[in-house]
Amino acid sequence: MISIYDTEGIEKLRARNAVQPHRLKLFRTALFKNAQGRDKALASLPEAARDEFSRTIDFHSLELVERHDSEIDGASKLIFQTSDHHLIESVILRPKTGRTSLCISSQVGCACYCSFCATGKMGFTRNLTSAEILDQVLQASQIVKSEGRSIRNVVFMGMGEPLLNLEHLFESLEFLRAAPFFNYAGSRLMVSTVGIPHAMEHFSSVFPEVQLALSLHSARQDVREKLMPQARTYTLELLRESLLTASLNGKVMIEYLMLSGVNDGEADFRALEHYLRDIPVHINIIPFNEYAGCSLRGTPKAEMKVFSDRLKTAGFQTTLRYSLGADIAAACGQLVQHKK
Numbered sequence: 001m002i003s004i005y006d007t008e009g010i011e012k013l014r015a016r017n018a019v020q021p022h023r024l025k026l027f028r029t030a031l032f033k034n035a036q037g038r039d040k041a042l043a044s045l046p047e048a049a050r051d052e053f054s055r056t057i058d059f060h061s062l063e064l065v066e067r068h069d070s071e072i073d074g075a076s077k078l079i080f081q082t083s084d085h086h087l088i089e090s091v092i093l094r095p096k097t098g099r100t101s102l103c104i105s106s107q108v109g110c111a112c113y114c115s116f117c118a119t120g121k122m123g124f125t126r127n128l129t130s131a132e133i134l135d136q137v138l139q140a141s142q143i144v145k146s147e148g149r150s151i152r153n154v155v156f157m158g159m160g161e162p163l164l165n166l167e168h169l170f171e172s173l174e175f176l177r178a179a180p181f182f183n184y185a186g187s188r189l190m191v192s193t194v195g196i197p198h199a200m201e202h203f204s205s206v207f208p209e210v211q212l213a214l215s216l217h218s219a220r221q222d223v224r225e226k227l228m229p230q231a232r233t234y235t236l237e238l239l240r241e242s243l244l245t246a247s248l249n250g251k252v253m254i255e256y257l258m259l260s261g262v263n264d265g266e267a268d269f270r271a272l273e274h275y276l277r278d279i280p281v282h283i284n285i286i287p288f289n290e291y292a293g294c295s296l297r298g299t300p301k302a303e304m305k306v307f308s309d310r311l312k313t314a315g316f317q318t319t320l321r322y323s324l325g326a327d328i329a330a331a332c333g334q335l336v337q338h339k340k
Ligand code: SAH
Pocket: 114, 116, 117, 118, 156, 157, 158, 159, 160, 161, 162, 192, 193, 194, 213, 214, 215, 255, 257, 286, 287, 288, 289, 290, 332, 333, 334
């Protein structure tokens, strides 16, 4: 069997079956861009080639084992199983604005151990392959296609730290962007990171048009270290350099989770304002999603609004994130491996 993402293997298969290049292109367009499913995609090939394509190609590297649809908003959590029996999650977000997004995982578990994140509690198992990253997009695209929708944005904000799986992240971004494959404009793709300076710079040079988001959460070194162990190695000072470089490609999104009594005070505001001075950013204020076993509490909504309004007054483009999927534990930081 060869993977649907094994371009060399598929090229050999094409030549062996004397399929014209434009028919292969139609097959890929049907499968990836139009999310029409395996059988319809095969039907776009000459009849004589369908059988061997069908038998030889491994279309999916993940098995969808559970689906939970939110009863309060338009979120669906998809639980996939890998061939070595690990579970990972993706979330389809259908906000009222009508723009469907997909949040995908890049690793099984995570090695960053951020104190507020549920995924961090499960430890790190392994990197996802690019085929596993891409299959989340392919399967979710087929689901939303059946609803008459399409996925407009893909964000790497599920389980894992994408910049610690750089090789497979880069491979999957190539396929997400490539015209015969998923054909996403870079501006529709976003990679969120805890902040790994050399990887951020590498990423920005290879994919200048893909959006970058930095999970900052505090502009005070001591506070950030307590929240995010990675901050000890990758200090705010180092991160600022990478932010300046990355922002040459366009605004970087700054994610700022608001935790009561931890990063929402006057000193926190002033540190943030000072830290981000002169950097083109879009600040996204995120409400904390509570989960069992975590003692941290979110900042009350009214206080979040004041914090966000003050940032706006200080001249920063700022938005308050609306969290979807709370009832199905699909919101940020709630993606945890479930033991079956
Ligand atoms: N490792 C990457 C991407 C995964 S997390 C990163 O850290 O950016 C995606 C976003 O959700 C991050 O900004 C993360 O800090 C945030 N997050 C994690 N746990 C959360 C929680 N319990 N409530 C709200 N946001 C959370």
